[in-house]
Amino acid sequence: MHFVIFAHDRSGSTSLAEALSAHPHVRVARDPFHPKYSQWHPSERTYRDSLTDVASLETLLDELSVQYNGIKVLSYDLSEELYTHLLLLPNLKIIFLRRRNILQTVVSGAISEQTRVWQTWDLKSQREDVYRDLQSIDIRELRKALEYQIWLQIYYRRVVMRRPRDSRLFLNYEDFYSGDLSQNREHLLGVLRFLGFGAADLSKADQYLDPRAAKLNNEDTYRMLPNAEEIDRVLGSDTNGWLFDRGRKSGRIS
Numbered sequence: 431m432h433f434v435i436f437a438h439d440r441s442g443s444t445s446l447a448e449a450l451s452a453h454p455h456v457r458v459a460r461d462p463f464h465p466k467y468s469q470w471h472p473s474e475r476t477y478r479d480s481l482t483d484v485a486s487l488e489t490l491l492d493e494l495s496v497q498y499n500g501i502k503v504l505s506y507d508l509s510e511e512l513y514t515h516l517l518l519l520p521n522l523k524i525i526f527l528r529r530r531n532i533l534q535t536v537v538s539g540a541i542s543e544q545t546r547v548w549q550t551w552d553l554k555s556q557r558e559d560v561y562r563d564l565q566s567i568d569i570r571e572l573r574k575a576l577e578y579q580i581w582l583q584i585y586y587r588r589v590v591m592r593r594p595r596d597s598r599l600f601l602n603y604e605d606f607y608s609g610d611l612s613q614n615r616e617h618l619l620g621v622l623r624f625l626g627f628g629a630a631d632l633s634k635a636d637q638y639l640d641p642r643a644a645k646l647n648n649e650d651t652y653r654m655l656p657n658a659e660e661i662d663r664v665l666g667s668d669t670n671g672w673l674f675d676r677g678r679k680s681g682r683i684s
Contacts (some may be wrong), residue, residue, distance in 0.1 A: 531671030
């Protein structure tokens with residue numbers, strides 16, 4: 431295994447994995463330790479069934495490296511012990527992908543829980559039809575999810591910071607998927623350079639780099655939540671982020 435995309439929820443990790451895979455020498459296994467991996471990829475087995483400890487994790491990484499030179503994992507699939515070990519393996523390069531606007535992260539996740547739509551290509555009908563019957567989201571549950579996401583980002587960032595500087599790359603969703611497609615292409619090239627891959631035709635990556643095509647939720651969909659304004663008023667801040675921009679700063683954590 432050559433690299434790991436370690437991503438937080440709703441941070442554009444699937445689009446990043448697909449965009450990197452546009453390079454002819456990059457093959458990324460998406461979420462191989464998720465319990466449903468073999469359902470998504472019927473030709474492969476459920477690696478999670480064999481994952482019991484650190485030793486089995488390293489064995490599975492060796493097995494995956496036969497077909498792939500990178501994997502994408504989300505921050506909630508494995509235990510803290512296993513993720514910490516994975517993120518500190520000396521033979522790997524780590525891409526740490528997060529979303530600064532954590533409020534949009536948890537609200538987007540809650541919307542996907544309701545609709546069962548996780549990516550734009552999951553949409554089977556018009557977006558308006560899918561989101562028409564959105565229900566209010568419990569503020570207390572959102573607050574818990576928000577606090578948990580903040581803890582995850584801070585904890586695992588500290589873990590990755592223990593790595594040598596040239597083996598870690600921190601990416602923010604808001605920067606990587608800007609409204610400027612040419613800028614997003616440059617960011618992708620920067621990631622490929624970090625991983626040690628040369629130039630190639632990456633035209634197929636555009637569909638994953640353009641937020642107009644790849645982004646699932648936005649301010650218009652958030653407004654379809656019956657209690658969207660309440661969520662923004664109660665949980666929004668310059669630290670957590672806001673559902674609606676209104677000229678405010680993007681949410682940040684140190």
